[in-house]
Amino acid sequence: MKKLFGFSINLAAFVAITSMLVGCEPSDFREGVVMAGGKYVPAHTLNKGKQIYQEYCMACHGVNGDGNGVAAKGLEVPPRNFTLGIIKFGDVISGELPHDEAIYKTLEHGLNGTAMLPWDLKKDQMEAVWQYIKTFAPDTWIGKDKQLGKQFDSSTFKDPYTVARRKQAIETGRKVYHVEAACQACHMGYVSLGEFDQMSRELTGDGVEELDETFFQLKTQVSEHGYGVRPPDFTYHKLRSVRGNNVEDIYLRLLAGVGGTTMPAWSETIEEDYKIWALAYYVQSLMEYRKSPKKRAEFFSNLKK
Ligand code: HEC
Ligand code: HEC
Missing domain, CATH: 1.10.760 (Cytochrome Bc1 Complex; Chain D, domain 2)
Structure with missing residues (x-):
C-alpha cells in the first residue's frame, strides 16, 4: 500500500514534468495579465493567441514581434514592429491607446495596398491574437494604471451633408x-x-x-x-x-x-x-x-x- 502510494506520486511528478517539456514551451504564459483599460486577460487566452500568431502572423511580424519575419523582406510597406507599441489606424486621437474593436476591424478588412490582408478569424481568435501581440510591448500595454484613449464611435457620427x-x-x-x-x-x-x-x-x-x-x-x-x-x-x-x-x-x-x-x-x-x-x-x-x-x-x- 505504502509502495503503491509512493509510485503514484512519482507517476504524477513524471506526468507533470513530461507535459512541461512536451506540451508547453518554457515561455508559455502561466498567469493572466491586466491590460491597459483594466481588461484582465487569462493565461489560456494568451497561449491560444501565441499559437495563432505563430501560425498566421509570425512570418511577417517576426518571432519577437519586431516586424522582421522571414516574409517581411522586400515588402514596400514593412510589417508593424509591435515592440514599439505604436498603432497607426486606431479609433482614438493618434498617439493614444486604441480600443480592441479598431484592431479587429483591421484584422477583418486588412490594410489596403499593403501585405496586411484580411484575416478570416473568429471573434475569439482575433481577441486572443491581439491580446498576445500586446505582450510584445509590455511598457505600453500591461498594467492597470494604463488608460485607453477616448473612442470615436461611428454609431454616433452625424453627417451634416449626406x-x-x-x-x-x-x-x-x-x-x-x-x-x-x-x-x-x-x-x-x-x-x-x-x-x-x-x-x-x-x-x-x-x-x-x-x-x-x-x-x-x-x-x-x-x-x-x-x-x-x-x-x-x-x-x-x-x-x-x-x-x-x-x-x-x-x-x-x-x-x-x-x-x-x-x-x-x-x-x-x-x-x-x-x-x-x-x-x-x-x-x-x-x-x-x-x-x-x-x-x-x-x-x-x-x-x-
Ligand atoms: C504577409 C505579411 C503579413 C502577415 C502574414 C500579417 N501581417 Fe499584419 N501587417 C503587415 C503589414 C505590411 C503591416 C503594416 C501596414 C501599414 O503600415 O500600413 C501590418 C500591420 C499590422 C497591424 C498594425 C495595424 C495598425 O493600425 O498599426 C496589426 C495589429 C497586424 N498587422 C496584425 C496582424 C495579425 C494579427 C496577423 C496574423 C493573423 C498579421 N498581422 C499577419 C503584414 C502582415
Ligand atoms: C504633416 C504632414 C501631413 C499633413 C499636413 C496631412 N497629412 Fe494626411 N497623411 C500624412 C501621412 C504621412 C500619411 C500616411 C501615413 C501612413 O499610411 O503611414 C497620411 C495619410 C492620410 C490619409 C490616408 C489614411 C489611410 O487610411 O491610408 C488620408 C485620408 C489623409 N492623410 C488625409 C489628409 C487630409 C484631408 C489632410 C488635410 C486636412 C492631411 N491628410 C494632411 C501626412 C500628412
Whole structure:
C-alpha cells in the first residue's frame, strides 16, 4: 500500500514534468495579465493567441514581434514592429491607446495596398491574437494604471451633408484642404494656380502669385516606425483604413490621424465638425479618379496649364 502510494506520486511528478517539456514551451504564459483599460486577460487566452500568431502572423511580424519575419523582406510597406507599441489606424486621437474593436476591424478588412490582408478569424481568435501581440510591448500595454484613449464611435457620427448635399460638401472641402488646412504641405495640391489664388483671396484676403515647386508632389515624411512614410495621392493610392470609398471611414481617419506618423488628428485643429466631413467628401471625390487613368491624366494636365 505504502509502495503503491509512493509510485503514484512519482507517476504524477513524471506526468507533470513530461507535459512541461512536451506540451508547453518554457515561455508559455502561466498567469493572466491586466491590460491597459483594466481588461484582465487569462493565461489560456494568451497561449491560444501565441499559437495563432505563430501560425498566421509570425512570418511577417517576426518571432519577437519586431516586424522582421522571414516574409517581411522586400515588402514596400514593412510589417508593424509591435515592440514599439505604436498603432497607426486606431479609433482614438493618434498617439493614444486604441480600443480592441479598431484592431479587429483591421484584422477583418486588412490594410489596403499593403501585405496586411484580411484575416478570416473568429471573434475569439482575433481577441486572443491581439491580446498576445500586446505582450510584445509590455511598457505600453500591461498594467492597470494604463488608460485607453477616448473612442470615436461611428454609431454616433452625424453627417451634416449626406448624399443630398454632396456637391456642396466637396466644394467646401476643396477650400479647407488647400487653404485652411494646407494638406498639400505633405500630400499634394489638386487645384490650378488660378483656382488656388482665387480661393486664397476669398478665405484670407491674400492672393497667391506662384505655386511652390513641390505643390503637385507627395512629400515623404519621417515617422516613429523606423522608416519614411509616403502620404497617399488620393487620385491614385489605395487608402489603407478605408473600406471601398466609405466616407465615414475617411471622416474617422481625419478625426484620429495616423499613429506614429505626421498625419495629424484633425479633430484637434479644426473646430468645426462640418469642415472635417467636407474634407472627407472631397477626399472621396478625388478617389474616383482611381477608376480611370485617362480622366486622371486629363485632370492633372488641365491643372498645370
Ligand atoms: C504577409 C505579411 C503579413 C502577415 C502574414 C500579417 N501581417 Fe499584419 N501587417 C503587415 C503589414 C505590411 C503591416 C503594416 C501596414 C501599414 O503600415 O500600413 C501590418 C500591420 C499590422 C497591424 C498594425 C495595424 C495598425 O493600425 O498599426 C496589426 C495589429 C497586424 N498587422 C496584425 C496582424 C495579425 C494579427 C496577423 C496574423 C493573423 C498579421 N498581422 C499577419 C503584414 C502582415
Ligand atoms: C504633416 C504632414 C501631413 C499633413 C499636413 C496631412 N497629412 Fe494626411 N497623411 C500624412 C501621412 C504621412 C500619411 C500616411 C501615413 C501612413 O499610411 O503611414 C497620411 C495619410 C492620410 C490619409 C490616408 C489614411 C489611410 O487610411 O491610408 C488620408 C485620408 C489623409 N492623410 C488625409 C489628409 C487630409 C484631408 C489632410 C488635410 C486636412 C492631411 N491628410 C494632411 C501626412 C500628412
